[in-house]
Amino acid sequence: MGAEPMRERFVETASSLLDRDERLVVVLAEISAKLFAPAAARHPARVVNVGIREQLMVSVASGFALTGFRPIVHTIASFAVERPYEQLKIDLGHQDAGAVLVTHGASYDYAESGRTHQAPEDVAVIDALPGWDIHVPGHPDEAERLITLAAAGRDRAYVRLAISQNSEPHRDGVVRRGNAGTVVAVGPMLDRVLVATAGLDLTVLYFATVRPFDGALLRATLSRPDVVIVEPYLEGTSCAEVASALVDVPHRLLAIGVPKLEHRRYGTIADHDAAHGLDAPSLRLRIVSFLLRPP
C-alpha cells in the first residue's frame, strides 16, 4: 500500500472508536483486515472479516445493526457500493438499519489497476437510495471528524476516502467571495479549484458533505446566478441538487466531474485528472470560459 493518509486515519479513528464505544463494530471483506488486526485482537467479537464476500459484508452489518450495534463497513468503493448494491438497498435501507460505509479507492486512485478498481459512479448510485448522508472529505482531519460524527449517529452514512487531498483541512462553507458567479468545490477538488480561480472575481464554496446538499448556502451566497460545481466523481451527480436549490431562479450551471465513459487507460491519478480535464489548468479554462465569457 502506498501513502494513503485518509485510509490510515480511518483505521486509526475507527480503532480508537472501538475502544471507547462498545456498540461499534467493524465489518470487513479482507481489504484493510491487516490494518485492523490490532483492533481485532482487542475486540475479537466486534471486528469481523467475512473474507472476500462483499454481499455478506453488508448483510452482516445489517444483522449487527438489527441487534443494536453501529456497524462501520469498509472496502474499496467498487466492491462496497456496486457489487452489493441490492444489499445496501434491502439489507440496510429497507430494514431501516443504520451503518457507516467507508470506502477508499475513489474514482481512480488505483488507476494502474484498471476499470475494475475504479468507481466514479459510487456517489451517484448511493444517492439514488433514500436516507444516506454522503461525505467526501478533502483531508485526513476532515475524514476523522466526519467518521467520528457518522459513527455517533444512527442513520446511513457514506464516507468516500481518497488519496487526493487538500493541503489543509476546511469546514464546509464560503472559502472566497466574489461577484461574477459561484464555484462549488467538493472534497479533494478544493485546492485545484482555488488555483484555477486565483485572481478571478468568483465565490468559492467548499462542501465535504454533499448529502444533504447545502442548497441554502449556495442560494444565500449567490452573486450572479451562474454556478460551476466541481466534483471528484461522476459529472452531474449534484446537478439536481443545484437545480432544486435554484428552482425559481433562472440560472446557468456547469457540472464538472469524471465523464461517463470507458477510459481504458492505466497510469496515475494525475494522468486521469488530465485526461478528464480535472487538473488545475484545465479547470481554469473551463471555469473562465463558462463564467467570465458567457455566450
Added chain:
Amino acid sequence: MLPSLTTTTTPTGYAELPGLMTRMTGDEKHEPSATSTLDALWVLYERVLRVTPATAGDPDRDRFVLSKGHGPVAYYAVLAAKGFLDPEELSTFGQSGSRLGYHPDGRLVPGVEIGSGSLGHGLGIALGMSLGLRAQDSGARVFCLVGDAELEEGSNWEAIQLAGRLGLGGFVTVVIDNRSATRGWPGGIASRFEAEGWTSATVDGRSHVDLEAAYRSATANRPHVVVAVVEVKDGR
C-alpha cells in the same frame, strides 16, 4: 426416498391455521405449494422459539428470519395464531394501507424481524444477527428459513461458508425442500452444508415430532441445518 406424510396430533391452534389462511386467500383448500412452510413454521413458534408478542422487542428474544419471503400466507397465519397479529387483519392481505403484503415487511408487521422477498438476503442478515447476539453474550438463537430454489442465489453460500468456518452455534437454517430448484441439488442439500462445517438433519417437513427433534439436535459449537422435505411443488 421421500418421507411419507404423517398425521400428527397437535395442540389447539394448528387446526385453526387453514381458516386463518382462508381469510387471506379466500380459498377453502390450499395447495401444498402455498403451505410448504406451514408445519416448519408452526413447530418453530409452538415448540422451539423463545419469543412471544410480549417479548417481541426483548433484546434477548430468539430471532426468526423468513428469508424466503414468497408466499407469506402460512407465516401470517402462524403469527395470528400466536397472537402477534389480530386475525381480523388478515383479510386486508395485499391491500393498499394493509401491513400485510405479498412479501412481509419487517418494519410493518409485529413479530416480523426483516422485510424479505428478494431471494438470498435473509441468511446473511441472520448471520449478522447471530454475531451481534454473540458479541453481547446473549443466549438468544437465530433461525432462518430459506427455500431449496432460493439456495441458487450465490449470496446464501457466502453466509453458509462463514457460519461454518466460525463454528457459529445458536444459528439454525431451515431449508424447505419442495424440489423447486430447476437444476436440483445433486448429492443433496444437507451434504453441502456439512461440507462447510454444519451439522444437519433431513426430515419429513410435515412431521411435527420429527421437525422438533431436528430443531433441537443443534449443537453449541456448530451451525445447524434442518432440511424439511415436503411435497414437490406443483407444475414440475
